[in-house]
Amino acid sequence: xxxxSRRRAIEDVxxxxxxxxxxxxTSVRDIARGLEIQGPSLYAxxxxxxxxxxxIVDRAAGRFEAAAEAASGLVTxxxxxxxxxxxxxxxxxxxxxxxxxxxxxxxxxxxxxxxxGDERRAAVLHRRDAYERRFREVVEAGIxxxxxxxxxxxxxxTAVLSTLNGIPGWYRPEGRLPAGRIADHFVDLVLxxxxxxxx
Amino acid sequence: xxxxSRRRAIEDVxxxxxxxxxxxxTSVRDIARGLEIQGPSLYAxxxxxxxxxxxIVDRAAGRFEAAAEAASGLVTxxxxxxxxxxxxxxxxxxxxxxxxxxxxxxxxxxxxxxxxGDERRAAVLHRRDAYERRFREVVEAGIxxxxxxxxxxxxxxTAVLSTLNGIPGWYRPEGRLPAGRIADHFVDLVLxxxxxxxx
Numbered sequence: 002x003x004x005x006s007r008r009r010a011i012e013d014v015x016x017x018x019x020x021x022x023x024x025x026x027t028s029v030r031d032i033a034r035g036l037e038i039q040g041p042s043l044y045a046x047x048x049x050x051x052x053x054x055x056x057i058v059d060r061a062a063g064r065f066e067a068a069a070e071a072a073s074g075l076v077t078x079x080x081x082x083x084x085x086x087x088x089x090x091x092x093x094x095x096x097x098x099x100x101x102x103x104x105x106x107x108x109x110x111x112x113x114x115x116x117x118g119d120e121r122r123a124a125v126l127h128r129r130d131a132y133e134r135r136f137r138e139v140v141e142a143g144i145x146x147x148x149x150x151x152x153x154x155x156x157x158x159t160a161v162l163s164t165l166n167g168i169p170g171w172y173r174p175e176g177r178l179p180a181g182r183i184a185d186h187f188v189d190l191v192l193x194x195x196x197x198x199x200x
Numbered sequence: 201x202x203x204x205s206r207r208r209a210i211e212d213v214x215x216x217x218x219x220x221x222x223x224x225x226t227s228v229r230d231i232a233r234g235l236e237i238q239g240p241s242l243y244a245x246x247x248x249x250x251x252x253x254x255x256i257v258d259r260a261a262g263r264f265e266a267a268a269e270a271a272s273g274l275v276t277x278x279x280x281x282x283x284x285x286x287x288x289x290x291x292x293x294x295x296x297x298x299x300x301x302x303x304x305x306x307x308x309x310x311x312x313x314x315x316x317g318d319e320r321r322a323a324v325l326h327r328r329d330a331y332e333r334r335f336r337e338v339v340e341a342g343i344x345x346x347x348x349x350x351x352x353x354x355x356x357x358t359a360v361l362s363t364l365n366g367i368p369g370w371y372r373p374e375g376r377l378p379a380g381r382i383a384d385h386f387v388d389l390v391l392x393x394x395x396x397x398x399x
Contacts, residue, residue: 023315025224115311116222150392153385156377159370160363160389167362178355186352190359193349194393 008056010036011046015053016105020169024054024113054113055121061110062128064103068095069135085143089195090188092136093165097187100168101180108169133158143195150197161191207255209235210245214252215304219368223253223312253312254320260309261327263302267294268334284342288394289387291335292364296386299367300379307368332357342394349396360390 014035018027029050033042047053072091100107114125137158143149165187172183213234217226228249232241246252271290299306313324336357342348364386371382 023224025222025315112311112314116224152389153377156382156385157389159366160386163366163369164359164363167358167365170362171358178352183355186355187359190351190356190393193396194389197392 007046011053012057012060013105015050016057016103016109019054019057019113020105020108024050024109024116029053051116051118051121054109054117057106057109058114058117058121058125061099061103061106062125062132064099064106065096065110065132066128068099069132071095073135083139083142083146085139085146085148086192086196088139089136089143089161090192092139093161093188093191094184096162096165097168097184098180100165101172101174101183104169104172104174111166111169133162136161140195149195152195157195160194164191164194206245210252211256211259212304214249215256215302215308218253218256218312219304219307223249223308223315228252250315250317250320253308253316256305256308257313257316257320257324260298260302260305261324261331263298263305264295264309264331265327267298268331270294272334282338282341282345284338284345284347285391285395287338288335288342288360289391291338292360292387292390293383295361295364296367296383297379299364300371300373300382303368303371303373310365310368332361335360339394348394351394356394359393363390363393 011032015027015032018031018035027050029044029047032047032050032053047056069092072095073088075091115122117125137154140149140152140154140157140161144151144154168183168187172180174180178186210231214226214231217230217234226249228243228246231246231249231252246255268291271294272287274290314321316324336353339348339351339353339356339360343350343353367382367386371379373379377385
Protein backbone atom coordinates (compact mmCIF):
# COMPACT_ATOMS: atom_id res chain seq x y z
CA UNK A 2 0.00 0.00 0.00
CA UNK A 3 2.81 2.39 0.83
CA UNK A 4 4.26 1.60 -2.58
CA UNK A 5 0.93 2.28 -4.32
CA SER A 6 0.33 5.57 -2.52
CA ARG A 7 3.90 6.73 -3.22
CA ARG A 8 3.48 6.01 -6.91
CA ARG A 9 0.15 7.83 -6.86
CA ALA A 10 1.76 10.82 -5.12
CA ILE A 11 4.42 10.91 -7.85
CA GLU A 12 1.73 10.89 -10.54
CA ASP A 13 -0.25 13.65 -8.84
CA VAL A 14 2.75 15.94 -8.43
CA UNK A 15 3.91 15.21 -11.99
CA UNK A 16 0.40 15.86 -13.37
CA UNK A 17 0.31 19.29 -11.78
CA UNK A 18 3.79 20.17 -13.08
CA UNK A 19 3.13 18.83 -16.60
CA UNK A 20 -0.15 20.71 -16.63
CA UNK A 21 1.29 23.98 -15.35
CA UNK A 22 4.47 24.21 -17.42
CA UNK A 23 4.25 21.37 -19.92
CA UNK A 24 5.99 18.00 -20.12
CA UNK A 25 9.01 19.39 -21.98
CA UNK A 26 9.86 21.93 -19.30
CA THR A 27 9.48 19.53 -16.37
CA SER A 28 12.43 17.44 -15.17
CA VAL A 29 12.53 14.38 -12.93
CA ARG A 30 14.35 16.66 -10.48
CA ASP A 31 11.34 19.04 -10.49
CA ILE A 32 9.05 16.12 -9.67
CA ALA A 33 11.35 15.04 -6.85
CA ARG A 34 11.43 18.60 -5.52
CA GLY A 35 7.60 18.68 -5.58
CA LEU A 36 7.58 15.51 -3.49
CA GLU A 37 10.32 16.83 -1.21
CA ILE A 38 12.44 13.77 -1.84
CA GLN A 39 15.90 13.49 -3.35
CA GLY A 40 16.29 12.79 -7.07
CA PRO A 41 18.12 9.46 -6.60
CA SER A 42 15.42 8.03 -4.30
CA LEU A 43 12.77 9.06 -6.86
CA TYR A 44 14.60 6.88 -9.37
CA ALA A 45 13.79 3.92 -7.07
CA UNK A 46 10.15 4.47 -8.04
CA UNK A 47 10.38 5.69 -11.63
CA UNK A 48 12.99 4.94 -14.23
CA UNK A 49 12.19 7.90 -16.50
CA UNK A 50 9.99 10.95 -16.93
CA UNK A 51 8.23 9.16 -19.78
CA UNK A 52 7.30 6.31 -17.39
CA UNK A 53 5.54 8.83 -15.17
CA UNK A 54 3.74 10.31 -18.19
CA UNK A 55 2.74 6.82 -19.26
CA UNK A 56 1.41 5.94 -15.79
CA ILE A 57 -0.74 9.10 -15.76
CA VAL A 58 -2.02 8.65 -19.33
CA ASP A 59 -2.69 4.92 -18.89
CA ARG A 60 -4.65 5.43 -15.69
CA ALA A 61 -6.65 8.34 -17.18
CA ALA A 62 -7.48 6.28 -20.28
CA GLY A 63 -8.66 3.46 -18.01
CA ARG A 64 -10.91 5.84 -16.07
CA PHE A 65 -12.49 7.19 -19.28
CA GLU A 66 -13.06 3.64 -20.53
CA ALA A 67 -14.58 2.43 -17.26
CA ALA A 68 -16.86 5.46 -17.00
CA ALA A 69 -18.10 5.02 -20.58
CA GLU A 70 -18.65 1.32 -19.93
CA ALA A 71 -20.65 2.09 -16.78
CA ALA A 72 -22.68 4.77 -18.59
CA SER A 73 -23.43 2.33 -21.42
CA GLY A 74 -24.63 -0.21 -18.84
CA LEU A 75 -27.32 2.22 -17.69
CA VAL A 76 -29.01 2.34 -21.09
CA THR A 77 -29.52 -0.21 -23.83
CA UNK A 78 -26.83 0.43 -26.39
CA UNK A 79 -27.83 -2.38 -28.73
CA UNK A 80 -29.85 -1.21 -31.70
CA UNK A 81 -32.80 -1.28 -32.16
CA UNK A 82 -33.67 -0.87 -28.47
CA UNK A 83 -31.14 1.93 -27.83
CA UNK A 84 -32.25 5.41 -26.84
CA UNK A 85 -29.53 7.44 -28.59
CA UNK A 86 -30.32 10.67 -26.74
CA UNK A 87 -30.01 9.02 -23.31
CA UNK A 88 -26.94 7.08 -24.45
CA UNK A 89 -25.16 10.22 -25.68
CA UNK A 90 -26.14 12.18 -22.57
CA UNK A 91 -24.71 9.36 -20.44
CA UNK A 92 -21.43 9.22 -22.36
CA UNK A 93 -20.98 13.01 -22.22
CA UNK A 94 -21.77 13.20 -18.51
CA UNK A 95 -19.37 10.32 -17.75
CA UNK A 96 -16.60 11.94 -19.79
CA UNK A 97 -17.01 15.35 -18.13
CA UNK A 98 -17.08 13.70 -14.69
CA UNK A 99 -13.79 11.88 -15.29
CA UNK A 100 -12.23 15.21 -16.31
CA UNK A 101 -13.53 17.24 -13.38
CA UNK A 102 -12.75 14.55 -10.78
CA UNK A 103 -9.04 14.68 -11.62
CA UNK A 104 -8.42 17.58 -13.94
CA UNK A 105 -4.64 17.38 -13.56
CA UNK A 106 -4.51 13.84 -14.94
CA UNK A 107 -7.12 14.66 -17.60
CA UNK A 108 -5.10 17.67 -18.77
CA UNK A 109 -2.00 15.53 -19.13
CA UNK A 110 -3.99 12.85 -20.94
CA UNK A 111 -5.43 15.37 -23.40
CA UNK A 112 -2.45 17.69 -23.92
CA UNK A 113 0.70 15.65 -23.37
CA UNK A 114 0.03 12.11 -24.63
CA UNK A 115 1.79 12.94 -27.91
CA UNK A 116 5.06 13.21 -25.98
CA UNK A 117 5.01 9.44 -25.32
CA GLY A 118 7.42 7.22 -27.23
CA ASP A 119 6.21 5.66 -30.48
CA GLU A 120 4.97 2.36 -29.08
CA ARG A 121 3.05 3.79 -26.15
CA ARG A 122 1.67 6.59 -28.32
CA ALA A 123 0.37 4.00 -30.79
CA ALA A 124 -1.27 2.08 -27.93
CA VAL A 125 -2.99 5.26 -26.67
CA LEU A 126 -4.12 6.13 -30.18
CA HIS A 127 -5.65 2.67 -30.51
CA ARG A 128 -7.57 3.09 -27.25
CA ARG A 129 -8.68 6.60 -28.21
CA ASP A 130 -10.03 5.23 -31.49
CA ALA A 131 -11.99 2.50 -29.70
CA TYR A 132 -13.35 5.05 -27.22
CA GLU A 133 -14.35 7.44 -30.01
CA ARG A 134 -16.12 4.55 -31.76
CA ARG A 135 -18.58 4.36 -28.85
CA PHE A 136 -19.58 7.94 -29.54
CA ARG A 137 -19.77 7.38 -33.29
CA GLU A 138 -22.02 4.34 -32.90
CA VAL A 139 -24.46 6.35 -30.80
CA VAL A 140 -24.43 9.15 -33.39
CA GLU A 141 -25.14 6.60 -36.13
CA ALA A 142 -27.93 5.01 -34.09
CA GLY A 143 -29.46 8.44 -33.46
CA ILE A 144 -29.42 9.31 -37.16
CA UNK A 145 -31.04 5.92 -37.92
CA UNK A 146 -33.85 6.49 -35.40
CA UNK A 147 -34.33 10.09 -36.50
CA UNK A 148 -33.38 11.43 -33.06
CA UNK A 149 -30.30 13.12 -34.51
CA UNK A 150 -30.17 15.24 -37.61
CA UNK A 151 -28.26 13.86 -40.60
CA UNK A 152 -24.53 14.56 -40.39
CA UNK A 153 -21.17 12.87 -40.97
CA UNK A 154 -21.06 10.51 -37.93
CA UNK A 155 -17.27 10.24 -37.77
CA UNK A 156 -16.83 14.01 -37.95
CA UNK A 157 -19.62 14.59 -35.41
CA UNK A 158 -18.15 12.08 -32.92
CA THR A 159 -14.74 13.73 -33.26
CA ALA A 160 -16.33 17.15 -32.80
CA VAL A 161 -18.14 16.02 -29.64
CA LEU A 162 -14.93 14.69 -28.08
CA SER A 163 -12.97 17.79 -29.09
CA THR A 164 -15.61 19.93 -27.41
CA LEU A 165 -15.33 17.95 -24.17
CA ASN A 166 -11.55 17.70 -24.28
CA GLY A 167 -11.28 21.48 -24.18
CA ILE A 168 -12.50 21.36 -20.56
CA PRO A 169 -9.14 20.44 -18.92
CA GLY A 170 -7.68 23.57 -20.54
CA TRP A 171 -9.79 25.90 -18.38
CA TYR A 172 -11.57 23.96 -15.61
CA ARG A 173 -10.70 24.87 -12.01
CA PRO A 174 -12.45 23.09 -9.08
CA GLU A 175 -12.81 26.49 -7.39
CA GLY A 176 -14.15 28.15 -10.57
CA ARG A 177 -17.42 29.94 -11.35
CA LEU A 178 -19.48 26.82 -12.15
CA PRO A 179 -19.60 23.57 -10.14
CA ALA A 180 -18.66 20.37 -11.96
CA GLY A 181 -22.23 19.08 -12.15
CA ARG A 182 -23.45 22.30 -13.74
CA ILE A 183 -20.65 22.15 -16.32
CA ALA A 184 -21.69 18.59 -17.16
CA ASP A 185 -25.32 19.76 -17.60
CA HIS A 186 -24.18 22.53 -19.98
CA PHE A 187 -22.07 20.17 -22.09
CA VAL A 188 -24.81 17.54 -22.31
CA ASP A 189 -27.07 20.33 -23.54
CA LEU A 190 -24.56 21.74 -26.06
CA VAL A 191 -23.71 18.30 -27.45
CA LEU A 192 -27.36 17.23 -27.80
CA UNK A 193 -28.17 20.52 -29.52
CA UNK A 194 -25.27 19.92 -31.91
CA UNK A 195 -26.57 16.45 -32.78
CA UNK A 196 -30.31 17.04 -32.67
CA UNK A 197 -30.33 20.31 -34.56
CA UNK A 198 -33.70 21.59 -35.74
CA UNK A 199 -35.44 18.25 -35.24
CA UNK A 200 -35.48 18.53 -31.48
CA UNK B 201 14.38 37.60 -48.84
CA UNK B 202 16.78 34.69 -48.53
CA UNK B 203 16.77 35.36 -44.81
CA UNK B 204 12.95 35.35 -44.65
CA SER B 205 12.56 32.15 -46.67
CA ARG B 206 15.25 30.38 -44.61
CA ARG B 207 13.46 31.32 -41.40
CA ARG B 208 10.19 30.11 -42.91
CA ALA B 209 11.80 26.81 -43.93
CA ILE B 210 13.03 26.35 -40.36
CA GLU B 211 9.53 26.97 -39.01
CA ASP B 212 7.96 24.54 -41.49
CA VAL B 213 10.38 21.72 -40.71
CA UNK B 214 10.08 22.38 -36.97
CA UNK B 215 6.25 22.43 -37.21
CA UNK B 216 6.20 19.01 -38.82
CA UNK B 217 8.61 17.57 -36.24
CA UNK B 218 6.80 19.15 -33.26
CA UNK B 219 3.51 17.89 -34.66
CA UNK B 220 4.75 14.36 -35.36
CA UNK B 221 6.68 13.63 -32.17
CA UNK B 222 5.97 16.57 -29.87
CA UNK B 223 8.05 19.56 -28.84
CA UNK B 224 9.73 17.71 -25.94
CA UNK B 225 11.15 14.96 -28.15
CA THR B 226 12.45 17.28 -30.88
CA SER B 227 15.96 18.75 -30.66
CA VAL B 228 17.53 21.67 -32.53
CA ARG B 229 19.75 18.99 -34.10
CA ASP B 230 16.62 17.20 -35.43
CA ILE B 231 15.46 20.47 -37.00
CA ALA B 232 18.89 21.01 -38.56
CA ARG B 233 18.86 17.45 -39.91
CA GLY B 234 15.40 18.06 -41.43
CA LEU B 235 16.82 21.11 -43.21
CA GLU B 236 19.96 19.24 -44.19
CA ILE B 237 22.16 21.88 -42.60
CA GLN B 238 24.68 21.59 -39.81
CA GLY B 239 23.61 22.36 -36.24
CA PRO B 240 26.04 25.28 -35.79
CA SER B 241 24.81 27.08 -38.93
CA LEU B 242 21.22 26.63 -37.73
CA TYR B 243 22.22 28.55 -34.61
CA ALA B 244 22.99 31.51 -36.90
CA UNK B 245 19.23 31.66 -37.55
CA UNK B 246 17.74 30.56 -34.26
CA UNK B 247 19.13 30.91 -30.77
CA UNK B 248 16.92 28.23 -29.16
CA UNK B 249 14.22 25.63 -29.79
CA UNK B 250 11.82 27.83 -27.85
CA UNK B 251 12.50 30.71 -30.30
CA UNK B 252 11.38 28.46 -33.16
CA UNK B 253 8.26 27.46 -31.22
CA UNK B 254 7.56 31.12 -30.51
CA UNK B 255 7.98 32.08 -34.17
CA ILE B 256 5.48 29.38 -35.21
CA VAL B 257 2.95 30.20 -32.47
CA ASP B 258 3.24 33.97 -33.00
CA ARG B 259 2.70 33.69 -36.75
CA ALA B 260 -0.23 31.27 -36.33
CA ALA B 261 -1.86 33.57 -33.76
CA GLY B 262 -1.46 36.46 -36.21
CA ARG B 263 -3.11 34.46 -38.98
CA PHE B 264 -6.09 33.54 -36.77
CA GLU B 265 -6.46 37.19 -35.73
CA ALA B 266 -6.23 38.54 -39.28
CA ALA B 267 -8.73 35.98 -40.58
CA ALA B 268 -11.24 36.77 -37.81
CA GLU B 269 -10.77 40.48 -38.48
CA ALA B 270 -11.40 39.97 -42.20
CA ALA B 271 -14.46 37.79 -41.49
CA SER B 272 -15.83 40.42 -39.14
CA GLY B 273 -15.35 43.06 -41.86
CA LEU B 274 -17.75 41.13 -44.13
CA VAL B 275 -20.70 41.47 -41.74
CA THR B 276 -21.79 44.18 -39.35
CA UNK B 277 -20.56 43.17 -35.93
CA UNK B 278 -21.92 46.21 -34.12
CA UNK B 279 -25.12 45.52 -32.26
CA UNK B 280 -27.94 46.18 -33.08
CA UNK B 281 -27.28 45.75 -36.82
CA UNK B 282 -25.29 42.52 -36.45
CA UNK B 283 -26.51 39.27 -37.98
CA UNK B 284 -25.18 36.84 -35.35
CA UNK B 285 -25.73 33.75 -37.49
CA UNK B 286 -23.72 35.17 -40.40
CA UNK B 287 -21.10 36.55 -38.03
CA UNK B 288 -20.59 33.18 -36.30
CA UNK B 289 -20.55 31.31 -39.61
CA UNK B 290 -17.87 33.73 -40.85
CA UNK B 291 -15.72 33.34 -37.73
CA UNK B 292 -15.96 29.53 -37.83
CA UNK B 293 -15.16 29.36 -41.54
CA UNK B 294 -12.19 31.69 -41.14
CA UNK B 295 -10.84 29.67 -38.21
CA UNK B 296 -11.16 26.34 -40.03
CA UNK B 297 -9.51 27.84 -43.11
CA UNK B 298 -6.48 29.04 -41.15
CA UNK B 299 -6.13 25.52 -39.70
CA UNK B 300 -6.44 23.65 -42.98
CA UNK B 301 -4.18 26.06 -44.91
CA UNK B 302 -1.24 25.27 -42.64
CA UNK B 303 -2.18 22.39 -40.39
CA UNK B 304 1.39 21.88 -39.17
CA UNK B 305 1.58 25.38 -37.72
CA UNK B 306 -1.99 25.16 -36.40
CA UNK B 307 -1.23 21.86 -34.63
CA UNK B 308 1.79 23.42 -32.93
CA UNK B 309 -0.24 26.49 -32.01
CA UNK B 310 -3.01 24.37 -30.47
CA UNK B 311 -0.99 21.55 -28.85
CA UNK B 312 2.42 22.97 -27.98
CA UNK B 313 1.96 26.62 -26.97
CA UNK B 314 2.01 25.62 -23.28
CA UNK B 315 5.69 24.67 -23.70
CA UNK B 316 6.60 28.36 -24.17
CA GLY B 317 8.37 30.17 -21.36
CA ASP B 318 6.24 32.04 -18.81
CA GLU B 319 6.34 35.47 -20.45
CA ARG B 320 5.56 34.29 -23.97
CA ARG B 321 2.91 31.88 -22.71
CA ALA B 322 1.21 34.76 -20.87
CA ALA B 323 1.29 36.83 -24.08
CA VAL B 324 -0.30 33.99 -26.06
CA LEU B 325 -2.94 33.47 -23.36
CA HIS B 326 -3.79 37.17 -23.56
CA ARG B 327 -4.22 37.00 -27.35
CA ARG B 328 -6.28 33.78 -27.07
CA ASP B 329 -8.58 35.51 -24.57
CA ALA B 330 -9.08 38.47 -26.90
CA TYR B 331 -9.75 36.13 -29.82
CA GLU B 332 -12.24 34.08 -27.79
CA ARG B 333 -13.98 37.32 -26.80
CA ARG B 334 -14.96 37.84 -30.47
CA PHE B 335 -16.79 34.52 -30.40
CA ARG B 336 -18.40 35.27 -27.04
CA GLU B 337 -19.68 38.66 -28.21
CA VAL B 338 -21.36 37.05 -31.21
CA VAL B 339 -22.93 34.41 -28.94
CA GLU B 340 -24.21 37.16 -26.64
CA ALA B 341 -25.57 39.14 -29.59
CA GLY B 342 -27.31 36.01 -30.91
CA ILE B 343 -28.97 35.33 -27.58
CA UNK B 344 -30.10 38.97 -27.42
CA UNK B 345 -31.68 38.84 -30.89
CA UNK B 346 -33.22 35.41 -30.23
CA UNK B 347 -31.19 33.81 -33.04
CA UNK B 348 -29.35 31.63 -30.51
CA UNK B 349 -30.92 29.65 -27.72
CA UNK B 350 -30.18 30.77 -24.15
CA UNK B 351 -26.90 29.39 -22.83
CA UNK B 352 -23.83 30.46 -20.85
CA UNK B 353 -22.06 32.63 -23.47
CA UNK B 354 -18.55 32.20 -22.05
CA UNK B 355 -18.93 28.42 -21.87
CA UNK B 356 -20.47 28.26 -25.34
CA UNK B 357 -17.68 30.36 -26.90
CA THR B 358 -15.08 28.12 -25.26
CA ALA B 359 -16.95 25.03 -26.46
CA VAL B 360 -17.05 26.34 -30.04
CA LEU B 361 -13.30 26.99 -30.08
CA SER B 362 -12.53 23.62 -28.48
CA THR B 363 -14.59 21.94 -31.19
CA LEU B 364 -12.64 23.72 -33.94
CA ASN B 365 -9.26 23.24 -32.26
CA GLY B 366 -9.67 19.49 -32.42
CA ILE B 367 -9.24 19.70 -36.20
CA PRO B 368 -5.40 19.91 -36.28
CA GLY B 369 -5.34 16.63 -34.34
CA TRP B 370 -6.76 14.66 -37.26
CA TYR B 371 -6.86 16.77 -40.45
CA ARG B 372 -4.77 15.57 -43.40
CA PRO B 373 -4.80 17.52 -46.71
CA GLU B 374 -5.06 14.19 -48.54
CA GLY B 375 -7.87 12.95 -46.25
CA ARG B 376 -11.44 11.81 -46.95
CA LEU B 377 -13.02 15.28 -46.96
CA PRO B 378 -11.70 18.42 -48.72
CA ALA B 379 -11.02 21.45 -46.52
CA GLY B 380 -14.04 23.39 -47.78
CA ARG B 381 -16.39 20.53 -46.96
CA ILE B 382 -14.92 20.25 -43.46
CA ALA B 383 -15.53 23.97 -42.97
CA ASP B 384 -19.17 23.50 -44.11
CA HIS B 385 -19.65 20.69 -41.59
CA PHE B 386 -18.21 22.67 -38.71
CA VAL B 387 -20.25 25.79 -39.53
CA ASP B 388 -23.30 23.51 -39.45
CA LEU B 389 -22.36 21.77 -36.18
CA VAL B 390 -21.54 25.05 -34.42
CA LEU B 391 -24.73 26.79 -35.58
CA UNK B 392 -26.77 23.78 -34.46
CA UNK B 393 -25.06 23.92 -31.08
CA UNK B 394 -25.94 27.60 -30.69
CA UNK B 395 -29.34 27.73 -32.36
CA UNK B 396 -30.73 24.55 -30.80
CA UNK B 397 -34.44 23.99 -31.19
CA UNK B 398 -35.15 27.56 -32.23
CA UNK B 399 -33.74 27.15 -35.69
